Amino acid sequence: MSEEKIITPEQEAQTDTAVKVHVAEGKKASSGAAQPASDQGMTRRRFLFSTGVVGAGALLIGQGVLAFALPNNVVAYPTSKGALLVDTKKCANCTSCMIACSSVHYGKASYELSRIQIMFNPFAPYPQGARQAQCHQCKDPKCVAACPTGANHVDTANGNVRTVDARKCIGCQKCIEACPFETARVQWDPTTKTSQKCDLCVTSKYWSEKGGPDGKHACEEVCPMRAIKYTTELPKVDGLEGYEVNLRSVDVDPKWAAYGLPTGDGGEWSADQLKAMQAAAGGATVSEG
Amino acid sequence: MANDGYMGKILRVDLTNKKVSTIDTGKYKKYGGGHGMGTAIFFDECEDPTVEGIDPKNVLTIMTSPLSGTIAPAASGRTEVQAIGTQGYPINWFTRSNFGGRFSGMLKYAGWDGIVIKGKAKEPCWIDIRNDKVTIQSATGVWGLDTYETQEEIWRRVRNSSGRQYGEGWYSIEKGRDSGNTIFDPCVLAIGPLGETLSPLASLIHEGGNGAGQGGFGAVFGSKNLKAVSVIGTGEVVPADMKELVDTRLWAQQYSARDATVETFTGLSPVYHMGVIEQTFGERPGGAVELGAPTDQPSVPYGCMACHRCCRRRWQSGKSNGSSCVDFAFYSGADSAAHGKATQTVLDASDMMQRYGANAFTLLQMLPWIQTLWKKGILGPGKEIDTDLPMELWGSDAFAAAFFEKVAKREDVGKYLHMGIAQGAEALGRFDKDTTSGDLPVDAWGYSQHYDVRAEVEWGYSTLLGDRDCNEHDFNPHVYWVPTFSHLLGIDTPYTAETLNKTIGEVCARGGEKYKDEKLLDYSDEGIYSDSAVHLVAWYRHYTRYYKQSMLFCDWSYADLWNTYTPDNKGLTGVIEPRIVKAVTAKNESFEEGMETGRKIWNFDRAIWCLQGRKADMEHFTNYAYDVPQPGGATPYLLPAYIDGKWEFHDCTGRKLDRDKLDAWKQKYYAFEGWDTNGVPTRKTLEELDLKPVADALEKAGKLS
Helix, strand or coil: CCCCCECCHHHHHHCCCCCCCECCCCECCCCCCCCCHHHCCCCHHHHHHHHCCCCCCCEEEECCEEEEEECCCEEECCCCCCEEEECCCCCCCCCHHHHHHHHHHHCCECCCCCCCEEEECCCCCCCCCEEEECCCCCCCCHHHHHCCCCCEEEEHHHCCEEEECCCCCCCCCHHHHHCCECCCCCEEECCCCEEECCCCCCCCCCCCCCCCCCCCCHHHHHCCCCCEEEECCCCCCCHHHCCECCCCCCCCCHHHHHCCCCCCCCCCCCHHHHHHHHHHHHHCCCCCC | CCCCCCCCEEEEEECCCCEEEEEEHHHHHHHCCHHHHHHHHHHHHCCCCCCCCCCCCCCEEEECCCCCCCCCCCCCCCEEEEEECCCCCCCCCEEEEEECCCHHHHHHHCCCCEEEEECCCCCCEEEEEECCEEEEEECCCCCCCCHHHHHHHHHHHHHHHCCCCCCCCCEECCCCCCCCEECCCCEEEECCHHHHCCCCCECEEECCCEEECCCCHHHHHHHCCEEEEEEECCCCECCCCHHHHHHHHHHHHCCCHHHCCCCCCCCCCHHHHCCCCCCCCCCCCCHHHCCCCCCCCCEEEECCCCCCCCCEEEECCCCCCCCCCHHHHHHHHHHHHHHCCCCHHHHHHHHHHHHHCECHHHHHHHHHHHHHHHHCCCEECCCCEECCCCHHHCCCHHHHHHHHHHHHHCCCCHHHHCCCHHHHHHHCCCHHHHHHHCCCCEEECCEECCCCCCCCHHHHHHHHHCCCCCCCCCCHHHHHHHHHHHHHHCCCCCCCHHHHHHHHHHHHHCCCHHHCCCCCCCCCCCHHHCHHHHHHHHHHHHHHHHHHCCCCCCCCCCCCCECCCCCCCECCCCCHHHHHHHHHHCCCCCHHHHHHHHHHHHHHHHHHHHHHCCCHHHCCCCCHHHHCCCCCCCCCCEEEEEECCEEEEEECCCCCCCHHHHHHHHHHHHHHHCECCCCCECHHHHHHCCCHHHHHHHHHCCCCC
16 A cells, blocks of 8 residues: 555544545535635525536636535535556656656756656665655645635646646645645745646647647656556545555556566565466476576 | 756865865867766876875766756666776776766756866765755764665755655755755765775665776775765756657657567567576666576566666565676575575675675675685685685675675785785785686786676777776677577577677668678687777777767667667667767767767777876786686587688687787777877877877877877
């Protein structure tokens, strides 16, 4: 599972900044104090009237913020069409993804400007040692909710990806503070004094590929280990518990197993692999040593 | 900062006067970066190149390239180190080494193209680089630690000064939110106990397994009272044409195992699956360690900055993460002999080697040598070489621990081994005897034989004409490993000798007319003294000096001469390098022009060795290369050869070199390079290469003919 330091559900319950709704699961929770700025003063009746939609929720657009208004002052955001999955047990710490990210977005090779971060300890025993901090495109995006200007918003034209319009960013860093992960997925550009975050390569202009939810993603394209994978089917384990998946299994990456690398969920060799290795050892005529 | 991959300035640290200054990179751009820049800076900054490696007048350079820190495949993470080494014997030649990891990119992100270190600190210190801010810190509490402990202690000190601990996420390098933010600990290049005690065995270590081993630069650090250099940077590298650079990366990846299907990733033959043929652009991740490493514990690939293949591994035991190849090979034979297979012991021994900061290549021949002396009754308790090294525990963790401790503490035989393999053998009165018998296969300049000079001559000749074991795998996997291991497996070699020669010959010819040769890979008994061998060695010297050591394309991916995934198996070399260089620097430089820059740098180096005292009559291998037949072993030593009008893979087992023929070949090579009969570059040659000041220096020293 994820090694990231996260805020627990209990801690979350004590905060006053989150909007606690999962659209996909239709859950309701007690509303926090903070609402998107545009939602203040908006009644359910006015909302339905303005959109002409009758139902449990509808579009709400104001100051760049898109959300669903639900009964009882609860607001939710349309789910991102997709997100990036990572397998930390597959990461080789090469940081290709980081450099690719800053390269295609800014035309600059930089760790600081990367919207995916790799944390590693070169001396740690495997499977420890590598952690990838990528944006989860949270169903409940606290960075979007925290933004007072709508700069950090849901981009309906691009599959509801959570992104930042730097032109509207006033540099308050509230979105960075709101990100629940210890290594915030929203990062700070000290040159422009604005926040930025993964937009699934919607604004990646320094390569010939088309990015976005329906396009390619630079980090995924360059990762030599194929430890990053874009998905339109978000894992059942969501949000604060992270997206931690096994991208090493034979059905996902048959070469990984063919290399003799561990495919088990915990970073161990699978039972099938062990069986094959034992069989090979029994009948081996040539040692790799 | 220009949009050409360079940061525009080089850091100069004068440890004697505790003074920090900058050098304008612009003056040195014509050398590309890395080695070429380092040579030119050394020439300008070192007032006396004839001093020994541990002299305070020695100048050490740590250089990046314009590609460092970018997404260029296998060209982002190498760092070139140069200085007068301590390993060279009988003269401490001006020499080089090179290590991977993230140091070079991080140095660029901090705003520097390189570091020049001069003088000697009064007290042990470490250099602390945080973007533009550079300080010389006291090494109290760091001196005495091993290389890994040193790195962890410096990480802790840098993090703590920002009020953060490891793993806590983003932190600011200085106070204020706009001072630069990072989640990284600094990249540290450190020495261990061997460097502190000035042993020629001493290496420089960065993270796990990234070592500048050859040359004995650890002792140069130690002689300057310098324990480590630490760098953390939050800036960026700006290539001229990022779109083209990213596109090139993605284009090149398709010719590697990454994008191959599971059916084709082994290339044309199972030999590519054996963990021995891994020094090529296309091969699989994590494969650089399998030969001699244990197969009974899970591990995963581990890569240098922005590498497209990630050839090393990190292990479930956490021991020896990032080590590769010779880092295991120096003890894998002992481990396997003791345990019947490769075990955790080889990882433990490699881990010790990295922590002490020792050069694995020296150990590769030093350990078998002392075992031979023990078996012959020369070494042991009460013997001619009196030692209580527990030889009966050969191949165990306990032996490895005792060995490293004795060497580091300079106890009993360790006192001699600490001096270096050649210097120690000389002090024991055994150098001539044991290099004549071949018991001590130190082939030239105090360096352990890497590949056998009697067979694989492009490697041996380059070592002899240079300053150290050349250690460049351009031809080696294709000419030696593939045919030899195909034979071992009892399968067909995936190419014929004729096809290999033709394909690689055509790729090399992309470098210009002067390298065109229809028998470039002729390793026959006649071919090794022919003009073809001149062309082969010249291509090798010029290519590696510019592309690999100056632009810092990694040795384990370049040159790409034979590629298992291209339709005609022609490698990407000659195409990919100029494309990447242009995308980053905007320099519209052909491959031929790049090779010419390599020739220039090679001549520059040669001139410095001549200033140090190099003469033609010094350029001989030790006696065993001429007097003892190549011994062979479990496998034949197969190399392509043109014999009786036909190409074949020829077994070079049993071959000896011929002194007279080699001397004659050297004169042919000198003439090809524009050197005089004593091997000194002529004024005409140097001036053609825009190196007039170098010719002037040779003339002033009375070296020019």
